Amino acid sequence: MTSPRDESDDATCRWAVRLEYDGSRFVGWQRQASGRSIQDVLEAATARLAAGRPVPSIVAGRTDAGVHAAGQVAHFDLPRAASERLTGARLRDALNFHMKPDPVAVLCAARVDASFSARFSAIRRVYRYRILNRPARPALEAERAWHIRQPLDASAMQAAAAILVGRHDFTSFRASSCQAKSPVRTLDRLDVARDGETVTLHAEARSFLHHQIRNLAGTLKLVGDHRWSVDDVAVALAARDRSRAGPTAPPQGLTLLAVDYPEDPFR
Amino acid sequence: MTSPRDESDDATCRWAVRLEYDGSRFVGWQRQASGRSIQDVLEAATARLAAGRPVPSIVAGRTDAGVHAAGQVAHFDLPRAASERLTGARLRDALNFHMKPDPVAVLCAARVDASFSARFSAIRRVYRYRILNRPARPALEAERAWHIRQPLDASAMQAAAAILVGRHDFTSFRASSCQAKSPVRTLDRLDVARDGETVTLHAEARSFLHHQIRNLAGTLKLVGDHRWSVDDVAVALAARDRSRAGPTAPPQGLTLLAVDYPEDPFR
Structure with a gap:
C-alpha cells in the first residue's frame, strides 16, 4: 500500500x-x-x-x-x-x-x-548578430557571419539602433509568418559596435517577433551603407508595414547567446 | 628591336x-x-x-x-x-x-x-593554440579547439611555458618527421591565459620545428592536469628526446595568426 x-x-x-x-x-x-x-x-x-x-x-x-x-x-x-x-x-x-x-x-x-x-518563464533573450565587413569573403566564419564587402558606418547604425530601443509596434520588422498575438515588443537593448573587420549587433528583449532581429539587422545595414538615414528608420518603424523596412538579414550571423529567468535554473 | x-x-x-x-x-x-x-x-x-x-x-x-x-x-x-x-x-x-x-x-x-x-624572408610566425576546457563537448567550436573536460590549472601551465621561452634545443618537442637541419630554435613568446572556459596559448618565434607547438601544448596540458610539475618540463626539455615530452596535441586547436617580415608586404 x-x-x-x-x-x-x-x-x-x-x-x-x-x-x-x-x-x-x-x-x-x-x-x-x-x-x-x-x-x-x-x-x-x-x-x-x-x-x-x-x-x-x-x-x-x-x-x-x-x-x-x-x-x-x-x-x-x-x-x-x-x-x-x-x-x-x-x-x-x-x-x-x-x-x-x-x-x-x-x-x-x-x-x-x-x-x-x-x-x-523567460524574462530576457539575448541575441548577437555578427557582420564580417571586409572585401574578402569569410573562410573561418563562413557559416557564422553575414559578409558585407563595402565599409559600413557603424556609428550611423548605432544612432539608428537607438531610436528602435523601447516599446514599439514592430509590425515593420515582423515576418509575415509571425504568429505572435501582438506586434508590440519592448526592445531593451540594441547596440552596434565595430571591432576591426567585425560589426556586431547586440539585442535584448523579453521576447522577439519572428525574424525581428534579422529584419532590424537588414534595415540597419542600409543605414551603414548611407542609403538610409536615421529618419528613414523612424519612418519605417512608424509605418507598421513590413514592406517599408529593409530586407531580412541572412540567418548565419545570428546567435542566441543567453536566456534569463527570474531565478537562474542552473545556479 | x-x-x-x-x-x-x-x-x-x-x-x-x-x-x-x-x-x-x-x-x-x-x-x-x-x-x-x-x-x-x-x-x-x-x-x-x-x-x-x-x-x-x-x-x-x-x-x-x-x-x-x-x-x-x-x-x-x-x-x-x-x-x-x-x-x-x-x-x-x-x-x-x-x-x-x-x-x-x-x-x-x-x-x-x-x-x-x-x-x-619571414622574421616571425605567430600561432594560437586554443583549448575548450569544460565538461560539455564543443558544438560551435568542434573543429576549432582541443576539448579537455577536467579543469586545467592555467597558472601552472603559464609557469611551465616561461621556462620554454628562449633559445633551446627543442628535440624533445620535434616530430620525428621534422626535416629542419637544426633542432635549436628561439621561442620569443609562449603565454598561457584563461578566459572563462577557454585556455589559449600564444606562441611566437622566427620559425618553429614540425609539430613543435602541438607538442608544447600537449606537454603543458600535463602541467595543467597537475600530472607534471614545472621541473618535469625542464627535465623533458633538457633530455633532447621526443619520448620524454608529452603527447602531440590535436591539430584543430592550432591557428597560424600572422607572419611578419622586415617590411610588411601588404602595407
Missing part, C-alpha cells in the same frame, strides 16, 4: 538544459519534414532516457535554419524513475553522449520545478 | 597573398595524394590567371591537416602580361572568386620584389 504522499507524486520530473549548437547543419529548432532539426537531435537523445518513449521539449527561442545558439534553454519531463538515477551532470553527459557527433551540446542541466517553462 | 632594358625584364612578377582558411576540410597545406590540400585550392586558382599553366606557390608555414590560418602568407610568380592587368585588390577578388566555395580566402594581395620569399 502506498502512502497518500506517494500517490500525489507525478510520474515525471522536469529538467532544464542549456544548449549550444551550430545551426548551419539543421533546418532550425523545430521539427520539419524537410530535414533534421535541433529538436530531433535532442528528443532522440531524451527518448533514450525514457525507455524509447517520446519526450517532448519546449524551447525558449525557436531559432530558424542557420541560426546558432550559445545559450539556448529547453525543458522536458523525464520519467520519475529515470530522474531519480540522474544528477544534472549525469544528464548533461548522457545527452552529449547520445547526441554525438551532431554539433549540439548540453552545457548544463538541472532539475526544475514543474511550473518552470523554458519559454514562458 | 627591343631595348636592353626590356630584355632584362623577367617574364614573371612576384605576388604575395595573405590567406585565411579552415584547415578542417583539407589534408594540410601541402599537396598530397590522400586528398585536397590548401595548396591545391590556391594553385588551381592561380593557374587560371596564367592561361592554365601551373603556378607553384611557396608558403610561410606548411600547416598540417586540421590546422587553421587567419594570416598565412604565400608567394607565387604570375606571367608579366597577366600581372600588368592586376592590382592587389583585383588579384584578391579574382582568387577569391575562383576558390569559391572552398573555405580558403585571400585577405590581401600585393606585388612584391622578386627577392621576397614568404618562407625565407
